[in-house]
Amino acid sequence: MRRSRLISLPRGSLLRCLAMHAVLLLGLGLTTAAGTARAEASGTDVTLHTHFWVDTTGTASLEEAMARPADDFQPMERYRSFDLDRAALWIRVDLPALDAGRRWYLALSAAAFTNRVAFHATGPDGRWVAQQAGDHLPVSHWSHPDQTPVFALPAATAGPVWLRLENRPASLSPRLLLLDENTLQATRYWTFLLVGGYLGFGLLVLFWGWVHARLYGDRAFIAYCCYVAAMLGFQAAFTGVGGVFFWRDWAWWNDAAPAIFMLWLTASGIWFVREACAVSRHHSRVDRFVIAWSLFGLLFPVFYLLLQNREVFLVLNLYGLLSVLLSFALCIWTWRLGEKYGGWLALGFLPVHLSYPFPALRAAGVLPDSWATQYAVLIGSAIEIPLLLYILHRRAKEFNENHARLRAIESTDPLTGLTIAPVLFLRLHDAVRRARRYGHRCGLMLVELVNHADIVSREGREVADRALVVAASRLSHVARDVDTVCRVADARFAILMEGPLPADGLVLLAQHIVAKGLEQVPSLPAGLSLRFRLVSMSLPEGTGEVEVEPLLSRLGQALDQMAGEPRKVVLHLPGRPAVPTPA
Known part of the structure; x- marks a missing residue:
């Protein structure tokens, strides 16, 4: 999850990329279907x-x-x-x-x-x-x-x-x-064009899935990559392209590959549904059943290769058919329990679920061989796998944003979004240490929203909280990017100005803060302005260690004393010059 703070994929760019490749592959499939049909018709x-x-x-x-x-x-x-x-x-x-x-x-x-x-x-x-x-x-x-x-x-x-x-x-x-x-050559070329384009597109989607797995650290993407890899292997074996290009000299694998890849495809698909729909959060017994179902599909090829009879072939077909029903039922069940992406996954699986009966009925001897029984699942999976990746991308991005918000609560104020006091203390220590090392100054300012109590009594707490949010926004706007704005009390804010600080830096900042508070804000009632009172100090003072809490207490006492002088809104406390120390 740490990687997600460093890298993020733009949602629009991923959607455009997947949509573009899906449209290109769909156009290629339609063109190839027409070309193959013309070639066979001739x-x-x-x-x-x-x-x-x-x-x-x-x-x-x-x-x-x-x-x-x-x-x-x-x-x-x-x-x-x-x-x-x-x-x-x-x-x-x-x-x-x-x-x-x-x-x-x-x-x-x-x-x-x-x-x-x-x-x-x-x-x-x-x-x-x-x-x-x-x-x-x-x-x-x-x-x-x-x-x-x-x-x-x-x-x-x-x-x-x-x-x-x-x-x-x-x-x-x-x-x-x-x-x-x-x-014959025309039929071969059109078929290789379709299957080659499909495998290339599948490898691209597989790469995107692996990037997401590394990016988000989500096991659902690992299961998705296994599912896509098994789908590519199944299509290469089922269409005969694998025997021509990949395992020309392995007769036993050419014979067993369609059944083995079909079992692995089904098992990884059920595992993918389990991870993406978070079945373990909803029912432990159902979760154990789903795990056992996936393991059965992973290990059953051993028995299939050893026996090679009608009974194991019937079990293979039943396993594939029931897995289709199970995956759809799990998606709908978890969706009704609150997993909103379960419903989207059910729609994402729909192209393959609708095309699966063609080869299944062909293998069972119900349908004769045709172009549809040979390539229906290929075209359906070409539509399915980018849809599933985009659904997973949206799901992981939303979860990642939620986790980022939870992490941000630990270091930010929930109301204003500013940093909290412990972060200010750490940054102040570092700023003073740098100022002493390089012989320059930094500044600390305590700002109070004076009319906050009046806003609470006249407009209510909701408007008062909105005024605090606006005040935090105004203070952040006038501060520099390197400065730190922190909320230290109900209506008080601290601003740490990093050095090197110009001689008149505190004075100019104080003027800007007072002027910004007097501007009208559309989100606040008409005629309501923010009246700020502030105290500032240049740092560091002397050569000793800076105690942050006594320093803030000193500024707070000075701010309290200014309450007896309503016309005075800005006070600059004198600070002793910094004594440079050798690096």
């Missing part, structure tokens, strides 16, 4: 023109699949999902007439949901050509490394081509696109 979706057969044993070879009766292959009349587990899916693709002057490719979407794909086609010499891809192979070993399995069609391919697909424990929803070389 290709041919051959999914519904195929026939399939499920090999329940998972051991059939290409010759055995080709030898199966024609009735065993069912037409793919609609987009559908297959729960294969240890079975294999054979797909026969009857290719349409292709332009021999162009190179053609068959692309299989949904990189995160295909363990192994074998492609078989006959070459010009009539021999079968096999190509391999899938998460169980390093991307660097794919026949054509890409974010999704892509297979080159041999020139003058005769007859149908065959695909053998395996995937567990998630459902498999194949979508086949027939693309020429230019269309």
